[in-house]
Amino acid sequence: MRQVVYFPFDYATCTPIVKSPDLTAARQFPTIPAEAKHKESTYLMNTNADLLAGLNPAQQQAARIVEGPVLVLAGPGSGKTRLLTHRIAYLIDPIGVPPYNILGVTFTNRAAREMRERLEDLVGAGRTATLTLGTFHSLCARFLRRDIQHLGRERDFAIYDADDQEQVLRRVLRELQLDEKKYPPRAIKGRISEAKNELIGVQEFARIVRDYFDEIVLRCYERYQALLRESNALDFDDLLMETVRLFEQHPEVLAKYHERYHYLLVDEYQDTNRAQYVLVRQLASRHRNLFVVGDEDQSIFGWRGADIRNILQFEDDYPDARVILLEQNYRSTQAILDIAQAVIQPGGQRKRHKQLWTENGGGTQVTLIEGYDQDDEAQRVADEIVRLMASEGYQQRDFAVMYRTNAQSRAIEEALLSRRLPYYIVGGTRFYERKEVKDVLAYLRLLANPADSVSLERIINTPKRGIGTGTVAELQRFAGGQGVPLFTALQQLQAGEKSPFTERTRTPLLRFLELIESLAAQSRELPLPKLLEALLERLAFREYLLSSYGPDEGDERLGNVVELFNVAEDYTGLEQPLQLPAFLEEVALVADLDSLNQEQASVTCITLHQAKGLEYPVVFIVGLEDGILPHSRSRDNANQMDEERRLLYVGVTRARERLYLLYAFRRSTYGRTTTGVPSPFLRDIPPHLLRKPGGRSTSSVAAAMAQPGISPARPPQGSRSSPISTGRAARQAAGSAASSLRYRPGQRVQHARYGEGIVLSSTPMDGDEEVVVNFKGEGKKHMIASLAKLTVLD
DNA sequence: TCAACTGCTCTTTTT
DNA sequence: GAGCAGTTGA
Numbered sequence: 001m002r003q004v005v006y007f008p009f010d011y012a013t014c015t016p017i018v019k020s021p022d023l024t025a026a027r028q029f030p031t032i033p034a035e036a037k038h039k040e041s042t043y044l045m046n047t048n049a050d051l052l053a054g055l056n057p058a059q060q061q062a063a064r065i066v067e068g069p070v071l072v073l074a075g076p077g078s079g080k081t082r083l084l085t086h087r088i089a090y091l092i093d094p095i096g097v098p099p100y101n102i103l104g105v106t107f108t109n110r111a112a113r114e115m116r117e118r119l120e121d122l123v124g125a126g127r128t129a130t131l132t133l134g135t136f137h138s139l140c141a142r143f144l145r146r147d148i149q150h151l152g153r154e155r156d157f158a159i160y161d162a163d164d165q166e167q168v169l170r171r172v173l174r175e176l177q178l179d180e181k182k183y184p185p186r187a188i189k190g191r192i193s194e195a196k197n198e199l200i201g202v203q204e205f206a207r208i209v210r211d212y213f214d215e216i217v218l219r220c221y222e223r224y225q226a227l228l229r230e231s232n233a234l235d236f237d238d239l240l241m242e243t244v245r246l247f248e249q250h251p252e253v254l255a256k257y258h259e260r261y262h263y264l265l266v267d268e269y270q271d272t273n274r275a276q277y278v279l280v281r282q283l284a285s286r287h288r289n290l291f292v293v294g295d296e297d298q299s300i301f302g303w304r305g306a307d308i309r310n311i312l313q314f315e316d317d318y319p320d321a322r323v324i325l326l327e328q329n330y331r332s333t334q335a336i337l338d339i340a341q342a343v344i345q346p347g348g349q350r351k352r353h354k355q356l357w358t359e360n361g362g363g364t365q366v367t368l369i370e371g372y373d374q375d376d377e378a379q380r381v382a383d384e385i386v387r388l389m390a391s392e393g394y395q396q397r398d399f400a401v402m403y404r405t406n407a408q409s410r411a412i413e414e415a416l417l418s419r420r421l422p423y424y425i426v427g428g429t430r431f432y433e434r435k436e437v438k439d440v441l442a443y444l445r446l447l448a449n450p451a452d453s454v455s456l457e458r459i460i461n462t463p464k465r466g467i468g469t470g471t472v473a474e475l476q477r478f479a480g481g482q483g484v485p486l487f488t489a490l491q492q493l494q495a496g497e498k499s500p501f502t503e504r505t506r507t508p509l510l511r512f513l514e515l516i517e518s519l520a521a522q523s524r525e526l527p528l529p530k531l532l533e534a535l536l537e538r539l540a541f542r543e544y545l546l547s548s549y550g551p552d553e554g555d556e557r558l559g560n561v562v563e564l565f566n567v568a569e570d571y572t573g574l575e576q577p578l579q580l581p582a583f584l585e586e587v588a589l590v591a592d593l594d595s596l597n598q599e600q601a602s603v604t605c606i607t608l609h610q611a612k613g614l615e616y617p618v619v620f621i622v623g624l625e626d627g628i629l630p631h632s633r634s635r636d637n638a639n640q641m642d643e644e645r646r647l648l649y650v651g652v653t654r655a656r657e658r659l660y661l662l663y664a665f666r667r668s669t670y671g672r673t674t675t676g677v678p679s680p681f682l683r684d685i686p687p688h689l690l691r692k693p694g695g696r697s698t699s700s701v702a703a704a705m706a707q708p709g710i711s712p713a714r715p716p717q718g719s720r721s722s723p724i725s726t727g728r729a730a731r732q733a734a735g736s737a738a739s740s741l742r743y744r745p746g747q748r749v750q751h752a753r754y755g756e757g758i759v760l761s762s763t764p765m766d767g768d769e770e771v772v773v774n775f776k777g778e779g780k781k782h783m784i785a786s787l788a789k790l791t792v793l794d
Numbered sequence: 795t796c797a798a799c800t801g802c803t804c805t806t807t808t809t
Numbered sequence: 810g811a812g813c814a815g816t817t818g819a
Binding site: 107108109135136137138161162236237239240300301303304404405406407427461464466467468469470471588589590607608609610628631632633634643647669670 | 804
């Protein structure tokens with residue numbers, strides 16, 4: 001009987017799709033009883049004890065404030081999300097805010113999802129109203145879908161991600177005859193993005209040009225915007241900037257949202273940038289029921305425009321704001337909080353020094369470990385996980401390994417694999433960024449929006465159909481000359497207009513056009529999964545992948561594409577014409593597939609940035625070296641150094657019970673090996689707060705490997721082959737010990753994907769080994785020993 | 795046009 | 810060490 005509103009929206013009517021049999025009940029929800037509102041204008045006395053029962057007095061006080069601006073400054077682990085969730089429940093329930101009147105903004109889609117789930121549990125049957133919950137970007141996309149025509153644009157715009165943006169900029173550079181080497185598209189993109197985050201459009205940018213590079217950027221920016229418009233596309237930053245513009249230029253549109261949303265809640269307010277700040281101001285301007293929660297000590301997104309002043313100056317912007325401090329920490333032990341304080345204390349830019357405290361007791365001392373190199377460091381982590389599981393009863397899901405850069409995950413992965421610990425990597429090479437996935441999506445995007453020239457260019461010769469780079473360049477000139485999208489140019493070609501193409505190049509172009517047109521016709525009729533199926537069939541995509549990448553990799557890539565079906569299935573509940581656009585929007589804005597791939601019983605590997613807002617019983621932070629954390633690019637900028645410090649603080653405060661800090665004596669970053677210097681942040685921690693494992697206190701394996709402490713570590717002795725798996729041992733041996741083969745014909749082996757098989761042959765190859773295995777039901781596979789994760793069964 | 799080859803750069807962090 | 814743009818030869 002519960003009623004909960006999920007994404008996606010129905011774009012035509014802009015109403016949420018309620019996955020519940022009974023929408024009427026939600027719609028007829030009572031409005032705020034007038035007398036209740038006037039009796040007590042800010043606090044409502046008749047609280048529902050159940051709804052606020054889980055909160056402490058300070059949280060309860062915050063949750064109950066019904067009107068006016070509220071700033072909650074909350075330390076880590078103080079129950080921010082909990083507070084937000086209970087407050088929403090409270091607004092919905094005892095006060096009886098009617099449907100559609102609450103707008104909650106979170107920082108990630110994951111946070112929104114989690115909050116929705118918690119709300120489901122919290123609010124009982126028949127009492128649930130609807131609310132809108134999402135990230136700034138997803139909300140803006142929704143607003144724009146509805147009203148962007150006021151800005152003279154089409155509704156079915158595409159959303160361009162970083163990759164697409166760079167493609168557009170490449171084309172711009174080519175057109176302007178600028179050297180890509182001298183003006184890297186990334187850098188230009190960064191500058192444009194920076195400007196957009198501060199709501200600086202092309203016109204305004206012209207006025208703030210500060211150097212020669214900006215001059216170039218200005219020229220690119222102008223052309224870039226024109227191309228986006230021609231392609232009927234918006235980039236991420238446009239979503240925010242255009243929404244602000246829409247509200248500014250069309251107060252009647254904004255008024256509509258004022259009507260709809262009486263209560264605005266923003267999580268992680270310290271991470272808002274200028275555009276988001278203005279957006280919040282616009283949306284809250286009428287009712288002023290703005291409730292923001294944040295922690296300046298956890299501001300870690302300055303590099304993408306987050307402006308810490310938004311939170312520091314909240315009271316200036318809203319002089320009547322109530323400010324509530326949440327300092328009690330419910331998450332961590334005192335031992336962990338001591339470390340957190342030590343790390344954050346020396347940082348600058350802090351207005352209020354929150355004093356974290358907990359009733360959780362002392363807890364286990366935080367451990368500092370030096371590994372010999374990144375592999376040893378990772379192995380220590382894996383060993384410790386195994387030890388804690390055996391001796392302390394932890395489960396795999398209790399552990400998280402956190403690092404500064406995604407690249408560091410690799411060593412961790414290998415170590416976990418060698419211990420047969422299931423893990424999952426958050427982010428990393430994102431699913432939607434894989435080439436084969438992007439290719440398929442490009443087709444779908446083109447079907448939804450034929451003006452999308454970036455997508456067209458991406459797939460015009462994928463799979464190969466005889467349209468080379470020369471022809472594509474010619475097509476671009478042809479289209480560019482008339483200022484039309486590539487697709488339109490193709491149509492003109494078909495209509496027989498005179499063009500620079502020879503018969504030989506013209507034929508494949510027209511065949512491509514016919515392909516797209518016939519698929520487009522199907523896209524208007526078929527439900528999404530069927531469309532996907534037809535598309536793959538028509539392209540012979542399976543055969544294409546298998547022939548381009550071989551049976552192993554081809555199969556894996558095909559698996560990724562098949563994964564898309566799972567996502568597509570979710571949209572079959574929508575009316576047919578909405579399925580494709582809704583799907584594409586989710587793909588663009590919900591960058592992760594966590595919910596799909598996350599295995600419950602797995603160790604989590606995650607960047608420090610992504611870890612914000614999460615918590616784990618046991619946390620390992622690896623790579624605490626100067627140049628990694630803090631990152632070398634931040635070294636000469638005090639603000640950035642502060643941000644790195646806060647990043648570590650965020651990581652430390654994710655831990656509930658146990659925390660491990662690790663660094664490596666040497667580390668190789670793409671080829672070159674360098675000696676690691678422990679992070680300067682470690683020096684800020686009083687030594688007595690840290691335990692350095694000696695002798696028996698760590699796992700026997702780790703203890704045998706290297707001496708603890710700061711003394712120069714010794715390289716691991718010999719190969720550390722575990723009886724469980726040969727994967728890692730194989731790789732180690734490949735580097736050091738020579739030649740003797742690790743697999744013999746007749747051996748039974750296990751592979752993650754193919755299952756069980758018999759080794760047919762094994763031959764040495766470049767210090768590695770090529771193994772041929774016959775898998776049951778899968779047949780013969782050739783694999784490279786160090787890459788194929790093979791486990792010997794007997 | 796395309797496959798094979800070579801030499802170069804690249805890594806923060808995310809919606 | 811990898812992925813990619815640019816070059817070469819078929």
